[in-house]
Amino acid sequence: MPYFDAASAAPLHPVAHQALLASLDEGWADPARLYREGRRARVLLDAAREAAADAVGCRPDELVFTPSGTHAVHTGIAGALAARRRVGRHLVTSAVEHSSVLHSAAAHAADGGSVTEVGVGRLGAVAVGEFAGALRADTALACLQSANHEVGTEQPVADVAQQCRRAGVPLLVDAAQSLGWGPVDGEWSLLTASAHKWGGPAGVGLLVVRKGVRFAPRGAADEREQGRSPGFVNLPAVVAAAASLRAVRAEAQAEAARLRELVERIRARVAESVADVEVVGDAVRRLPHLVTFSCLYVDGESLLHALDAAGFSVSSGSSCTSSTLTPSHVLRAMGVLSEGNVRVSLPRGTAAEEVERFLEVLPGVVQGVRAELGAPVPEAPRAAAGAGPAVGAAVAAGAVTVDALGKRCPIPVIELAKVIGDVPVGGTVTVLADDAAARLDIPAWCGMRGQEYVGEEVRERGVAYVVRRVS
Amino acid sequence: MPYFDAASAAPLHPVAHQALLASLDEGWADPARLYREGRRARVLLDAAREAAADAVGCRPDELVFTPSGTHAVHTGIAGALAARRRVGRHLVTSAVEHSSVLHSAAAHAADGGSVTEVGVGRLGAVAVGEFAGALRADTALACLQSANHEVGTEQPVADVAQQCRRAGVPLLVDAAQSLGWGPVDGEWSLLTASAHKWGGPAGVGLLVVRKGVRFAPRGAADEREQGRSPGFVNLPAVVAAAASLRAVRAEAQAEAARLRELVERIRARVAESVADVEVVGDAVRRLPHLVTFSCLYVDGESLLHALDAAGFSVSSGSSCTSSTLTPSHVLRAMGVLSEGNVRVSLPRGTAAEEVERFLEVLPGVVQGVRAELGAPVPEAPRAAAGAGPAVGAAVAAGAVTVDALGKRCPIPVIELAKVIGDVPVGGTVTVLADDAAARLDIPAWCGMRGQEYVGEEVRERGVAYVVRRVS
Numbered sequence: 058m059p060y061f062d063a064a065s066a067a068p069l070h071p072v073a074h075q076a077l078l079a080s081l082d083e084g085w086a087d088p089a090r091l092y093r094e095g096r097r098a099r100v101l102l103d104a105a106r107e108a109a110a111d112a113v114g115c116r117p118d119e120l121v122f123t124p125s126g127t128h129a130v131h132t133g134i135a136g137a138l139a140a141r142r143r144v145g146r147h148l149v150t151s152a153v154e155h156s157s158v159l160h161s162a163a164a165h166a167a168d169g170g171s172v173t174e175v176g177v178g179r180l181g182a183v184a185v186g187e188f189a190g191a192l193r194a195d196t197a198l199a200c201l202q203s204a205n206h207e208v209g210t211e212q213p214v215a216d217v218a219q220q221c222r223r224a225g226v227p228l229l230v231d232a233a234q235s236l237g238w239g240p241v242d243g244e245w246s247l248l249t250a251s252a253h254k255w256g257g258p259a260g261v262g263l264l265v266v267r268k269g270v271r272f273a274p275r276g277a278a279d280e281r282e283q284g285r286s287p288g289f290v291n292l293p294a295v296v297a298a299a300a301s302l303r304a305v306r307a308e309a310q311a312e313a314a315r316l317r318e319l320v321e322r323i324r325a326r327v328a329e330s331v332a333d334v335e336v337v338g339d340a341v342r343r344l345p346h347l348v349t350f351s352c353l354y355v356d357g358e359s360l361l362h363a364l365d366a367a368g369f370s371v372s373s374g375s376s377c378t379s380s381t382l383t384p385s386h387v388l389r390a391m392g393v394l395s396e397g398n399v400r401v402s403l404p405r406g407t408a409a410e411e412v413e414r415f416l417e418v419l420p421g422v423v424q425g426v427r428a429e430l431g432a433p434v435p436e437a438p439r440a441a442a443g444a445g446p447a448v449g450a451a452v453a454a455g456a457v458t459v460d461a462l463g464k465r466c467p468i469p470v471i472e473l474a475k476v477i478g479d480v481p482v483g484g485t486v487t488v489l490a491d492d493a494a495a496r497l498d499i500p501a502w503c504g505m506r507g508q509e510y511v512g513e514e515v516r517e518r519g520v521a522y523v524v525r526r527v528s
Numbered sequence: 529m530p531y532f533d534a535a536s537a538a539p540l541h542p543v544a545h546q547a548l549l550a551s552l553d554e555g556w557a558d559p560a561r562l563y564r565e566g567r568r569a570r571v572l573l574d575a576a577r578e579a580a581a582d583a584v585g586c587r588p589d590e591l592v593f594t595p596s597g598t599h600a601v602h603t604g605i606a607g608a609l610a611a612r613r614r615v616g617r618h619l620v621t622s623a624v625e626h627s628s629v630l631h632s633a634a635a636h637a638a639d640g641g642s643v644t645e646v647g648v649g650r651l652g653a654v655a656v657g658e659f660a661g662a663l664r665a666d667t668a669l670a671c672l673q674s675a676n677h678e679v680g681t682e683q684p685v686a687d688v689a690q691q692c693r694r695a696g697v698p699l700l701v702d703a704a705q706s707l708g709w710g711p712v713d714g715e716w717s718l719l720t721a722s723a724h725k726w727g728g729p730a731g732v733g734l735l736v737v738r739k740g741v742r743f744a745p746r747g748a749a750d751e752r753e754q755g756r757s758p759g760f761v762n763l764p765a766v767v768a769a770a771a772s773l774r775a776v777r778a779e780a781q782a783e784a785a786r787l788r789e790l791v792e793r794i795r796a797r798v799a800e801s802v803a804d805v806e807v808v809g810d811a812v813r814r815l816p817h818l819v820t821f822s823c824l825y826v827d828g829e830s831l832l833h834a835l836d837a838a839g840f841s842v843s844s845g846s847s848c849t850s851s852t853l854t855p856s857h858v859l860r861a862m863g864v865l866s867e868g869n870v871r872v873s874l875p876r877g878t879a880a881e882e883v884e885r886f887l888e889v890l891p892g893v894v895q896g897v898r899a900e901l902g903a904p905v906p907e908a909p910r911a912a913a914g915a916g917p918a919v920g921a922a923v924a925a926g927a928v929t930v931d932a933l934g935k936r937c938p939i940p941v942i943e944l945a946k947v948i949g950d951v952p953v954g955g956t957v958t959v960l961a962d963d964a965a966a967r968l969d970i971p972a973w974c975g976m977r978g979q980e981y982v983g984e985e986v987r988e989r990g991v992a993y994v995v996r997r998v999s
Contacts, residue, residue: 060565065558066760074552081545085730087536091832091849092841094531124595124731125759131748157758160748253760259556260595260731260762276747277602277631280851287628288596289537289724291731291765361562370563378562380751 059411060370063254064206064234064347064402070256073301077258077293084292089281098292105292105299112302113248113265114240120265121282122295126233126251129262130157132274132285133229133247137198138165140271141227145195146170151183151202151212152390155231158200159386170197180339181210181391189220196226203235207374207387207400208338209320209347211235215243227270234344236263237305238313246270252298255305256405260291261298305405313345316403319412320348323401330420335505337393347402349374351388352423353502354432354471355397363422364399369415374398376466376494383493384466394501395494396467397423430467433474455484462519466494470502473524477508480526485511491519499524530882531841534725535677535705535818535873541727544772548729548764555763560752569763576763576770583773584719584736585711591736592753593766597704597722600733601628603745603756604700604718608669609636611742612698616666617641622654622673622683623861626702629671630857641668651810652681652862660691667697674706678845678858678871679809680791680818682706686714698741705815707734708776709784717741723769726776727876731762732769776876784816787874790883791819794872801891806976808864818873820845822859823894824973825903825942826868834893835870840886845869847937847965854964855937865972866965867938868894901938904945926955933990937965941973944995948979951997956982962990970995 060068069077084101086094103117110117123129138148150162152174162172173191175183183201192199199221204211214230221228227246235241237255241248247270252261264285266272272285279287305312320343324336333353352360357375364371372378374385375398384395403412427434457476461469469490476486488499496513499522503510511523531539540548551572557565559573574588581588594600609619621633623645633643644662646654654672663670670692675682685701692699698717706712708726712719718741723732735756737743743756750758776783791814795807804824823831828846835842843849845856846869855866874883898905928947932940940961947957959970967984970993974981982994 058564060557060563062557062561062563062565065561066556069552069556077552078549081540081548081729085537085540085724086531086533086841090533090536090841090843091829092531092533092836093529094533094841124599124762127750127759128595131758135747157748157750160750164748251760253556258552258762258764259760260765262759276606277628277635279598279628279631287602288598288733289722289730291595291729291762293729294731294762294765358562365563370557370561370565372561 058368058370059407059415061401061403061407061415062370062372063404064400065372066253066259067256067404069258070301070304070405072304073257073297076300077297080293080296084296088290088292101296102290102292105296108299108303109263112240112306113236113263115265116268119267120263121285122290123262123264123286124260124288124291126249126254126262127157128286129249129251129264130155130231131161133249133264133266134158134161134165134198134200135275136272136285137227137229137247137270138170139275140273141197145193145197147193147196148172149175149188149191149196149199151175151177151188151200153177153181153205153387154200154202155206155233158202158231177390179391179393181205181208181337181387182212182339182342183217185213185216185220188217189224192221192224192226196224198229199226200229200231203230203232203241204344205338205387206234207385208349208391209344210339211342211344214241214245218243218245237302238309238345239306252294252302255302257298257301258294260294308405312405316407317345319403319407319409320346323348323412323416326416327419330416331423333505335394335501337388337391347400349398349400351394352397352399353394353505354430354467354474355423355426356430356465356467357396357398359426359429360397360399360422363426367418367422369418372400374400376492382465384497389497392497392500394498394505396470396498430471432467432471455481456487457484458487458489461488461490461495463491465492466498469495470498473499473502477524477526482526482528484526486524486526488522488524489516489519490522495522496520529839529841530878530886532872532874532878532886533841533843534875535871536843537724537730538727538875540729541772541775541876543775544728544768547771548768551764551767555767559761559763572767573761573763576767579770579774580734583711583777584707584734586719586736587739590738591734592756593761594733594735594757595731595759595762597720597725597733598628599757600720600722600735601626601702602632604720604735604737605629605632605636605669605671606746607743607756608698608700608718608741609641610746611744612668616664616668618664618667619643620646620659620662620667620670622646622648622659622671624648624652624676624858625671625673626677626704629673629702648861650862650864652676652679652808652858653683653810653813654688656684656687656691659688660695663692663695663697667695669700670697671700671702674701674703674712675815676809676858677705678856679820679862680815681810682813682815685712685716689714689716708773709780709816710777723765723772726773728769728772729765731765779876783876787878788816790874790878790880791817794819794883794887797887798890801887802894804976806865806972808859808862818871820869820871822865823868823870824865824976825901825938825945826894826897827901827936827938828867828869830897830900831868831870831893834897838889838893840889843871845871847963853936855968860968863968863971865969865976867941867969901942903938903942926952927958928955929958929960932959932961932966934962936963937969940966941969944970944973948995948997953997953999955997957995957997959993959995960987960990961993966993967991
């Protein structure tokens with residue numbers, strides 16, 4: 058059964074499995090103790106730290122193990138901000154960081170700090186100049202991911218690090234998605250990562266603080282891990298994390314090339330075989346194993362369920378698959394379609410045949426969901442697309458208003474598509490909607506279908522989105 | 529090779545080992561995902577939560593998994609304090625809590641809060657009335673361990689909980705040492721525990737917050753574990769923790785009775801077979817598996833090394849075995865001897881023969897360390913005890929001053945013992961020392977040897993401790 062959600066959690070690498078088993082018997086004691094079991098644990102811990110530091114490209118005493126990538130990010134940002142409090146309380150991040158970074162930024166703002174979120178282009182990358190322009194005299198810290206977790210786009214980390222160095226601002230790089238593929242280039246100051254993203258076990262994150270970078274741990278003190286990560290070290294998991302990082306790195310170049318081709322094939326074939334689809338993210342400067350696309354007139358949850366039933370595990374940034382019913386902040390920042398969103402991230406070892414089978418199954422699955430939702434049939438004349446709007450539509454001369462209040466993604470867009478043929482070229486369709494995804498998906502639909510997005514207007518209930526028919 | 533430091537970390541229970549292995553293959557995916565691997569992970573997580581809650585005696589939705597017992601304590605205290613900030617910023621703890629509690633209290637004080645540390649009696653327990661007396665109108669939280677981690681003494685948690693309830697103050701119970709033996713009685717509000725103390729894996733703590741108890745998580749938000757424990761859940765470890773808790777509980781009654789007898793035997797035999805020894809902690813109201821004793825004229829580090837060489841792994845609260853060179857805060861609070869301190873905590877399954885062998889070896893080991901240090905020979909006439917003080921001793925009429933500045937534990941006490949016979953009954957010995965342990969160990973020596981401790985006086989360098997010979 059193909060599992061295509063490696064960006065969320067990768068199955069345990071065989072080396073991690075083996076190392077974990079071996080160290081369960083050898084590494085359960087407290088490495089701070091003087092007796093033989095403690096000394097044995099200390100030897101394992103030191104070796105794991107050296108191996109991880111070697112893979113990162115840092116000194117062992119610059120690296121501590123945390124209980125997760127999220128802990129590494131929370132601790133790293135809070136500690137770096139606190140240490141430079143006298144410089145100022147301004148934090149710069151990109152708009153497409155992992156939620157752990159954005160939550161840290163929100164906590165900083167709630168505590169009286171200020172935050173600048175640097176936007177990204179349509180492919181998901183920040184512009185170096187724009188990022189550098191956000192750095193100020195009172196900027197305490199800047200954060201940039203090495204590559205995006207939802208669309209795979211690589212960030213210009215080395216160039217941004219250079220700009221940060223010039224400005225005297227430390228840069229924290231969240232390398233969670235990329236560290237298994239290679240070290241992060243450039244003169245960054247702090248780095249975070251998560252073992253279960255590279256095939257290591259859950260329960261291990263890395264926090265690297267370069268020598269000379271100021272750092273002041275927050276919260277209750279603890280003597281372990283240089284005072285930067287409290288709690289008893291999860292040694293068997295740490296040993297497994299380090300061993301598997303070394304193992305995936307040994308295979309990284311060949312495996313990256315292989316998966317890169319598979320993803321290339323997905324990008325091309327999805328665009329060909331699925332109508333009304335948008336493949337997002339940078340096609341070249343990207344993670345080797347990850348691709349994201351969105352399908353008009355489809356809700357992500359139904360799509361995920363249908364793919365799951367067909368045997369494929371993928372994830373989605375659609376609003377209907379999130380507990381908050383808002384679409385992915387990454388897709389929003391990129392300004393791309395969020396409905397019917399699918400992220401495919403291939404674990405190491407994915408067979409080409411599995412990908413082929415996915416590509417065979419996908420068009421039918423999308424079509425099935427569209428049929429259930431009564432979505433417009435692609436290529437068919439627009440007027441014949443459906444049995445008329447299922448929600449209230451008021452037609453005036455050259456203007457139609459569709460009431461999609463209370464309807465969730467992708468219904469507002471489907472209704473828009475159904476009635477656009479009812480207005481003459483030059484006429485407008487106004488969609489009333491209160492679903493958060495509409496703000497993103499109606500403009501995206503206009504871009505994909507060559508219609509003009511006029512704008513939005515907040516109403517007493519919901520928002521009115523106005524679209525002009527131009528073709 | 530007998531390992532007698534279960535209170536620090538217990539070897540993995542076979543059930544934990546088995547559950548961990550099984551869930552490495554089944555439980556690596558994100559339990560928040562909708563596909564089959566995620567659903568499977570969710571089922572495992574829910575079952576583990578139910579099992580753990582059952583063992584604690586709480587509702588599953590009152591319990592979250594944290595990355596360690598330390599995280600549970602830090603998070604629990606910070607969250608409970610923040611939620612009652614309007615009531616006040618006063619925190620009550622006992623003086624003998626685990627360092628994770630005391631570090632949380634220190635962080636609270638550094639942040640402007642106030643802390644009352646309730647002292648303990650010579651056996652290590654708080655007095656209920658004294659604890660209750662520390663509760664104030666502005667007390668936001670009280671913390672009390674279920675049993676002490678260094679001396680094994682049980683605290684009157686149920687009675688204290690009742691007093692806290694009367695005062696309207698939530699009580700957090702650190703149950704790290706006792707949860708494997710049974711649930712915590714009484715109407716506590718919050719509870720913390722650590723899996724690797726009961727034979728579960730590292731990487732799992734429990735934080736229980738009773739319904740109706742106010743709680744406001746600090747730091748960056750995270751949607752997992754009710755927003756109370758950020759980061760990807762370490763599911764295999766969580767499953768193993770819950771399974772092993774259930775397993776050790778099934779064996780708890782019989783094993784507790786068995787270990788209780790072994791500890792009883794250690795308490796009796798050590799007192800008989802080792803001269804100048806103090807067995808500390810409550811002999812009856814105590815953890816079944818733990819006993820602590822201190823030996824005069826011995827340094828803990830040498831003792832630990834000698835026992836390690838003889839094949840026994842134990843820990844110590846002596847100053848020479850701590851990185852800060854201060855004796856255990858627990859022994860200090862109890863006012864008992866800290867030098868030559870040994871904590872024996874028996875893991876489940878410890879064979880009676882191992883304990884016997886330890887009891888056979890111990891007297892010779894202590895004697896060996898004493899001989900190396902030139903300590904007074906017990907029972908021998910005092911004047912013949914040594915070749916005279918190795919450090920400077922000035923003799924006046926009826927008064928001797930010993931200069932032990934720069935000498936570490938147990939040298940100041942050894943020098944005191946060597947010269948006490950040189951002064952007439954009624955005369956005094958003044959020991960100048962700058963080792964932190966002297967403040968605890970010189971009064972303790974007086975108590976053990978029936979001499980009078982007159983008092984201490986801070987000097988330009990070090991402290992002068994005055995002892996009067998009364999026998």
